[in-house]
Structures are given as C-alpha cells and as structure tokens.
Amino acid sequence: MSAPVCVVTGVGPGTGTALSWRFGAGGYRVAMLARSEDRLRALEGEIPGARGFACDVSDEAAVGAAAARIRAELGAPSVLVHNAVAGSFGTFLEIDPADLLRNFATNTMSLLYLARAFAPDMIAAGRGAIVVTGNTSALRGKPAFAGFAPSKAAQRILAQSMARTLGPKGVHVAYVVIDAVIDVPWTRARFAGKPDDFFARPAAIAESVWQVAHQDRSAWSFDVELRPFGEEW
Numbered sequence: 001m002s003a004p005v006c007v008v009t010g011v012g013p014g015t016g017t018a019l020s021w022r023f024g025a026g027g028y029r030v031a032m033l034a035r036s037e038d039r040l041r042a043l044e045g046e047i048p049g050a051r052g053f054a055c056d057v058s059d060e061a062a063v064g065a066a067a068a069r070i071r072a073e074l075g076a077p078s079v080l081v082h083n084a085v086a087g088s089f090g091t092f093l094e095i096d097p098a099d100l101l102r103n104f105a106t107n108t109m110s111l112l113y114l115a116r117a118f119a120p121d122m123i124a125a126g127r128g129a130i131v132v133t134g135n136t137s138a139l140r141g142k143p144a145f146a147g148f149a150p151s152k153a154a155q156r157i158l159a160q161s162m163a164r165t166l167g168p169k170g171v172h173v174a175y176v177v178i179d180a181v182i183d184v185p186w187t188r189a190r191f192a193g194k195p196d197d198f199f200a201r202p203a204a205i206a207e208s209v210w211q212v213a214h215q216d217r218s219a220w221s222f223d224v225e226l227r228p229f230g231e232e233w
Contacts, residue, residue, distance in 0.1 A: 003049065005077040007070065007118065009033040009057050010084030014184035015133060017043060018202035019081050022210050024050050031070045031077065033057060057084045057110035067117035076121035079213050082111050083133045087148040095147035107151040111158055119166060126170040129213040132159045136179045163222050172220050174212045178205060179227035200228055
C-alpha cells in the first residue's frame with residue numbers, strides 16, 4: 001500500500017514547517033503549499049517524502065492547478081491542514097478596507113477553494129480529515145482586530161458548515177484555536193525577555209493537530225483550543 005498524502009498550507013518557518021515534519025514522520029507524503037518557492041525547495045531536502053508546491057491559496061485557479069499536480073505526483077490526499085493566514089491590524093476606523101478583503105481571501109476563501117479541490121476524493125474514499133488552524137480572533141472581535149477577526153470568524157463558521165456536510169460522509173473537519181504567541185524568531189524579538197513557557201512551541205501544536213486528524217471516528221472533535229499552561233483566558 002502506498003503512503004497516504006497530507007496537504008499542508010502556509011508552510012512558513014513556524015507551525016507550517018512543524019506540521020510538515022510531523023506528518024512526514026508519521027509516514028505521510030507531504031504536499032507543502034506556500035508562496036515562497038525557496039523555502040519549499042529547502043524543506044524538500046530536509047523532510048523525507050515532502051514535496052513543495054508554490055501556490056497562492058487565495059487564488060482559486062492556482063489552488064486548482066496545485067491540486068491537479070498533487071494528485072498526479074503524489075496521489076489523492078487523505079488529510080488537509082489549512083494553516084495559511086493573513087492579517088492586518090487596526091480599529092474599523094483605521095484599517096484600509098482593502099486589507100480586510102485580502103485577509104478574507106487568504107483566510108476564508110482559500111479554505112473554500114481547498115476543500116472543494118480535495119474533499120470530493122475524501123468523500124469517495126469514505127474517510128479523511130480537514131483541520132484548520134485558527135486563533136481567538138475566530139471567537140471575539142477586539143478593537144484593533146477589525147481587519148482580521150471577521151475573516152477568521154468567517155473561516156471557523158465555514159469549517160463548521162463543512163463539518164456538518166462532510167461528517168456523515170466519513171470526513172472529519174476540525175477547527176483548532178491557537179490561543180498563544182507561537183515561538184518563531186519574530187515573536188521572540190517582539191516579546192524579548194519573556195520566558196520559554198510564555199510561547200507555544202510549533203512542534204507541540206503540530207502534535208495536537210496530528211492527534212485531531214487521527215481521532216477515532218466514534219469521538220471526533222470540532223472546536224479544539226490550545227494554549228500554554230500559563231495563558232490567561
């Protein structure tokens with residue numbers, strides 16, 4: 001039997017790379033999607049069985065082309081982890097409305113494009129998992145998040161609608177809220193002086209996503225929240 005295929009979007013230096021490593025270590029051939037082709041080529045040389053596909057997931061045609069290549073080169077995916085994200089910040093009086101539209105395209109419309117591209121194969125197989133990584137902006141609209149939170153809230157509700165459609169067909173959809181500052185170089189610089197325990201480790205997030213994607217079908221989760229033990233909430 002050939003190895004299963006997992007698609008990971010938003011393969012940046014933090015969570016996306018950790019997800020690619022975790023699913024690769026779990027025996028998957030990983031299709032990594034990101035806009036940076038240089039990063040993808042570097043990771044191909046590091047993660048066994050991983051292959052990069054340069055793609056702007058906010059572009060429906062680009063997603064369709066990448067999906068066709070993935071099927072031809074790796075096979076139909078049984079797991080999709082949508083981790084791509086775009087954000088801009090300010091109150092509703094301060095933001096450029098065009099920024100919200102761009103964020104909506106990356107955070108919400110891309111999920112629609114990806115699910116429409118890959119879910120039919122999962123439905124035909126009678127199994128599969130689609131896991132979306134989000135954050136607390138999906139649940140609340142703080143003043144400076146007017147250009148970001150609406151797109152993440154819409155993303156979560158779209159995922160919930162998908163879950164209700166796909167669950168009875170054997171495809172698990174879950175939304176993982178990451179209530180944390182993720183440990184990447186730019187957050188370390190911004191929060192200099194914070195202890196290690198302040199940050200969420202990308203590898204730990206990836207492990208939780210792996211577990212959600214492999215839950216027994218008799219006990220599936222939809223809303224999953226992850227946060228460091230000391231995080232106030």
